[in-house]
Amino acid sequence: MRHIPKALTALALATTLLAASACGGDSGGAASSKDGGKVTLRFTWWGSDTRTKLTQQVIDAYQQDHPDVTIKGEFGEWSGYWDKLATTVAANDAPDIIQMDEKYLREYAKRGALLDLKKAPGLDTGKFEPDTLGAGEFDGGLYGLNAGINSFAVVVNPAAFKTAGVPIPDDTTWTWDDFARTAAEITTKTGGKITGSGTLGGNEAGLNLWARQNGESLWTKDGKLGVSPEQTTDFFKYILKLRDQKAIPSAEAVSQDMNASLDQSAFATGKLAMTFIWSNQLVAFSKATGQQLKLLRIPSPDGKAADNGSYYKGSMFWSISSRSKQQKAAAEFVNYLANSAAAGNVLLAERGVPPNTEIRAEVTPKLQPADAATAKFIQDIGKDLGDPSPAPPVGGGQVEKIIQRYTTEVLFGRQAPDAAAKAFLAEVDGELK
Secondary structure, three states: EEEEEEEEHHHHEEEEEEEHHHHHHOOOOOOEEOOOEEEEEEEEOOOHHHHHHHHHHHHHHHHHHHOOOOEEEEEEHHHHHHHOOOOOHHHOOOEEEEEOOHHHHHHHHHOOOOOOHHHHHHHOOOOOHHHHHHOOOOOOOEEEEEEEOOEEEEEHHHHHHHHHHHOOEEEEEEEOHHHHHHHHHHHHOOOOOOOEEOOOOOOOHHHHHHHHHOOOEOOOOOOOOOOOOOHHHHHHHHHHHHHOOOOOHHHHHHHHOOOOHHHHHOOOOOOEEEEEEEHHHHHHHHHHHHOOOOOEOOEOOOOHHHHHHOOOOOEEEEEEEOOOOHHHHHHHHHHHHHHOOOHHHHHHHOEEOOEEEHEEEEEEEHOOHHHHHHHHHHHHHHHHOOOOOOOOOOHHHHHHHHHHHHHHHHHHOOOOHHHHHHHHOOOOOOHHO
């Protein structure tokens, strides 16, 4: 559901355009305007109607306090967002302020489309925890300012566990064997009406955490594949073990679920007792299920939470176009988004738990139950986390669809785990090149 069919081609064109316009001075298409002290900024983001309404409230409040600044919002759904952004960047008409995703942060930065925020005037990052700030750093620069913290997690529906008569495990000590046993027990005790868990191979985060638990990482800091064929094979073997123990649904059901919307997913419709999500999705899943859900830490090989490979990930980032003619004004607005209590009290945890520690403390008492549970989870796991995972390299944004495909190949029995691992790594490596 996160495939970019045309965006990378359009973005590639931007490299030449950016280089050419840099040689010719500042004569490219206007990203914003300034007339008699008046500044116009374009600000783009993806998300739901709720996100758009809250973001517009922040814009309105900022404009009221800054009457010389006009901010024009440009927003849309995830599916079309990246094609549109790549096209505007290629045409040298990028928005000044861009909501950016980790998958494509390095892609745009490498092509010179993003400003190094360490050089952005008026942007204060002093209240950010180092690990949360580091999520947008690479190659010596800061190209995305973390807009919200999340972490990969297991989400459980306590009502489903109660129906099955299975206790919720202690997530500070559970292993992958405990996870498989618990999921299989739920399937058995409900006669298959509720399956224990969704698959670990639904996106690349599962493989990355598996690799990190075993001294590797999906990506290296210099933008290459960092996971070995051996660990990838073991990952697919574990998924196969879950299938054989009936801890996860059938191959056909898993395949269908990978293409389902959140509201229609197997977990949201009560067919699963637990699954793997990013922590900032708890609110959406709580709303979809109508249940009070619970986040658990990812299992580890040895039952030690500090060994489960988890880290703070940026749910999304604030970036500034390198071609913006109003970089100072853009940086001041990003600073407002990140560091002002006024913005924080409107946005709350809509984009994830605030990475600014003072804003987090300010808004936490005002959060709705699901958001508050997410904030508590993020706080509780902090002592056990590792360094941030490197941002995906250029071409790495396609890996989610690729790993989903090879996961289904393994589950249907069309490829053995070792063959799937070899083919998966070769295909991903081809995307990077």
